[in-house]
Amino acid sequence: xxxxINRASIRQWSVAxxxxxxxxxxxxxxxxxREDVAELGTAKAAALVHDAGLEVTSLCRxxxxxxxxxxxxxxRHDDNRRAVDETAAVGTxxxxxxxxxxxxxxxxxxxxxxxxxxxVAELAPYARxxxxxxxxxxxxxxxCSDRCVVSTLDQALDIxxxxxxxxxxVIVDAYHVWWDPGLDAAIRxxxxxxxxxxxxxxxxxxxxxxxxxxxxxxxxxxxLDELGRAVASAGYSGPIEVEIFSDELWSLPGDEALNxxxxxxxxxxxxxxxxxxxx
Amino acid sequence: xxxxINRASIRQWSVAxxxxxxxxxxxxxxxxxREDVAELGTAKAAALVHDAGLEVTSLCRxxxxxxxxxxxxxxRHDDNRRAVDETAAVGTxxxxxxxxxxxxxxxxxxxxxxxxxxxVAELAPYARxxxxxxxxxxxxxxxCSDRCVVSTLDQALDIxxxxxxxxxxVIVDAYHVWWDPGLDAAIRxxxxxxxxxxxxxxxxxxxxxxxxxxxxxxxxxxxLDELGRAVASAGYSGPIEVEIFSDELWSLPGDEALNxxxxxxxxxxxxxxxxxxxx
Numbered sequence: 017x018x019x020x021i022n023r024a025s026i027r028q029w030s031v032a033x034x035x036x037x038x039x040x041x042x043x044x045x046x047x048x049x050r051e052d053v054a055e056l057g058t059a060k061a062a063a064l065v066h067d068a069g070l071e072v073t074s075l076c077r078x079x080x081x082x083x084x085x086x087x088x089x090x091x092r093h094d095d096n097r098r099a100v101d102e103t104a105a106v107g108t109x110x111x112x113x114x115x116x117x118x119x120x121x122x123x124x125x126x127x128x129x130x131x132x133x134x135x136v137a138e139l140a141p142y143a144r145x146x147x148x149x150x151x152x153x154x155x156x157x158x159x160c161s162d163r164c165v166v167s168t169l170d171q172a173l174d175i176x177x178x179x180x181x182x183x184x185x186v187i188v189d190a191y192h193v194w195w196d197p198g199l200d201a202a203i204r205x206x207x208x209x210x211x212x213x214x215x216x217x218x219x220x221x222x223x224x225x226x227x228x229x230x231x232x233x234x235x236x237x238x239x240l241d242e243l244g245r246a247v248a249s250a251g252y253s254g255p256i257e258v259e260i261f262s263d264e265l266w267s268l269p270g271d272e273a274l275n276x277x278x279x280x281x282x283x284x285x286x287x288x289x290x291x292x293x294x295x
Numbered sequence: 296x297x298x299x300i301n302r303a304s305i306r307q308w309s310v311a312x313x314x315x316x317x318x319x320x321x322x323x324x325x326x327x328x329r330e331d332v333a334e335l336g337t338a339k340a341a342a343l344v345h346d347a348g349l350e351v352t353s354l355c356r357x358x359x360x361x362x363x364x365x366x367x368x369x370x371r372h373d374d375n376r377r378a379v380d381e382t383a384a385v386g387t388x389x390x391x392x393x394x395x396x397x398x399x400x401x402x403x404x405x406x407x408x409x410x411x412x413x414x415v416a417e418l419a420p421y422a423r424x425x426x427x428x429x430x431x432x433x434x435x436x437x438x439c440s441d442r443c444v445v446s447t448l449d450q451a452l453d454i455x456x457x458x459x460x461x462x463x464x465v466i467v468d469a470y471h472v473w474w475d476p477g478l479d480a481a482i483r484x485x486x487x488x489x490x491x492x493x494x495x496x497x498x499x500x501x502x503x504x505x506x507x508x509x510x511x512x513x514x515x516x517x518x519l520d521e522l523g524r525a526v527a528s529a530g531y532s533g534p535i536e537v538e539i540f541s542d543e544l545w546s547l548p549g550d551e552a553l554n555x556x557x558x559x560x561x562x563x564x565x566x567x568x569x570x571x572x573x574x
Binding site for chain 1: 397401402403404408435436437439440441446447449450473474475476497499500501502503504505515516517518
C-alpha cells in the first residue's frame with residue numbers, strides 16, 4: 017500500500033512543507049483538510065500536491081449532520097455539498113464524513129443515528145454525480161456523545177449499503193475500531209466499501225478531552241500488521257494513511273515528526289504479530 | 296427498584312457514614328468494595344449494613360484475569376476465590392468481575408478475551424457452590440486496553456451463557472453500554488442474566504485518564520428512564536445501584552453528595568424521555 021500522511025499529523029508544518037517533506041522521503045500521498053484547501057485555494061492546493069508527484073488521498077471532512085434546527089440542518093447540507101465540490105476539485109474521490117454527536121441536551125441517540133442515514137441519503141446522489149465517494153467514518157464510542165454517533169464499522173456499513181458502493185463507502189481507522197469484537201467480520205463485510213484505511217496506535221493514559229493522545233504505529237496495542245492484512249484481504253488496495261492527533265508529535269520539528277512516522281510505519285508492517293486474532 | 300449507593304460514589308465517607316446516610320434517607324442498599332470489607336472485617340461490614348436495615352447489593356470486584364505469567368495467573372485465580380468467599384460472607388450474591396485489559400506489550404486482544412472466558416469457567420463452579428453469582432461487567436471500549444477487554448454486553452453474554460444463569464450473570468452499567476447500537480437487543484438477550492443495574496451519566500469533556508468524569512443522572516446524554524424500563528422488561532427486579540466516579544462529587548461534603556445523588560436519581564426515573572429509542 018502507498019503511504020500517505022494526513023495533514024493533521026504534522027500540523028506544525030504548512031501544506032507546502034508537508035508535501036515537500038513527503039516527496040523527499042518517497043511518501044506517495046497526503047490527506048488534506050478543508051481548512052488547508054480554503055487557505056490555499058483549491059486549484060493551488062491540488063497543484064502543490066500533484067506537481068510534487070503526490071496524490072491527495074482524502075479530504076477531511078464533511079458530516080456533522082445531527083443538528084435539530086431545520087435552518088441549521090439546511091446550512092449543514094449546503095456546506096456538505098460544498099465539501100463534495102472541494103473534494104472533486106482537489107483531485108481525490110474520498111470525502112471523509114464524521115456524522116456529528118448528539119444535539120445539546122438530547123438523549124435521543126437512535127433518532128440522531130437515523131437522521132445521519134437520512135442526511136447521507138440526501139447527499140449521496142450529489143456526490144456520485146461529481147465522482148466523489150462519501151466515506152463514513154465510525155469514531156470510537158468515547159466520541160459518541162460529542163462528535164460521532166456512528167460508533168462501529170457495522171453501523172457505518174448499515175448506512176452505506178443503502179447506496180451504490182462507488183457512492184458511499186466507509187473508513188477503517190485503526191484507532192477507532194480496533195477494540196470491536198465484530199471487527200474481523202465487519203471488515204470482510206465491508207469489502208469494496210472500504211474507501212480509506214487510516215492508522216495510528218492506542219496508548220494510555222488518554223489525555224483530557226481524549227482527542228490528542230494517539231500513538232505512533234507500534235507504540236500501542238493495535239495489531240496493525242494483522243489489521244492491514246485483513247483490510248487488504250477484503251479487497252482494499254488504496255493508500256495507508258497515517259492520522260495521528262498527538263500533542264507530543266506536534267511539539268517536534270516537522271522533519272523529526274515525519275521521520276518518526278515513516279520509521280514507525282515501516283516497522284509496523286514488517287513486525288510479526290505477538291498472537292493470533294480470532295473472531 | 297430499590298435504590299443502592301455504590302461506596303465508590305462517596306468515598307469521602309467511611310462505610311459507617313455511608314450506611315448511616317443511606318438509612319436516614321431511606322436508601323435501601325450499598326455496594327461495597329473489597330478494600331472496605333478488608334478494612335472492617337467481613338463480619339463487621341455485614342453487620343454494619345444489615346443492622347441498619349440495608350442490604351449489600353454487590354461486592355466490587357474480582358477479575359483481572361489477563362495476566363500471561365502462569366504464576367501470576369494462579370495468584371489471580373486464588374485471589375478470585377477469596378473474592379467469592381468474601382462476597383458470600385458479606386451477605387450478597389453479586390461479585391462484580393472486571394476482566395482486565397491487555398497484558399503489557401501485547402496486541403493479542405482475541406487471545407486475552409479467550410482467556411477471560413477460560414478463567415470465568417474455572418471460577419464459576421466454585422462460586423456456584425457458595426451461592427455467589429459471577430457478574431461480568433463490560434466496560435466502555437475506552438477501557439479495553441488497560442482495564443477490561445470485555446467491551447460490550449453481548450460479549451459478556453457470550454461468556455456467561457456457557458454457564459447456568461444462577462452461576463454467571465452480567466452487569467448493565469449505563470455509563471459503559473449506552474452507546475452500543477446493539478444494546479436493546481443485548482438487554483433482551485440478557486434476560487435473567489442481569490445480575491446488577493448501575494447508573495450514572497455520560498458527560499464531556501472526559502478528564503485525563505477518563506476514569507473520574509462521570510455525571511449525576513440527568514446531567515448527561517444517557518436515556519436512563521428508557522434504559523431502566525428496558526432492564527425491567529428483560530426481567531430484572533433487583534436494585535438500581537448508583538456508581539459515580541467523579542472528582543467533583545468526591546470534593547463535596549458526603550451529605551451534600553448523597554443528597555445530590557438521591558435528587559438526581561428521583562428526577563431521572565420520572566422525567567419523560569425526549570425521543571424514541573429504536574433498535
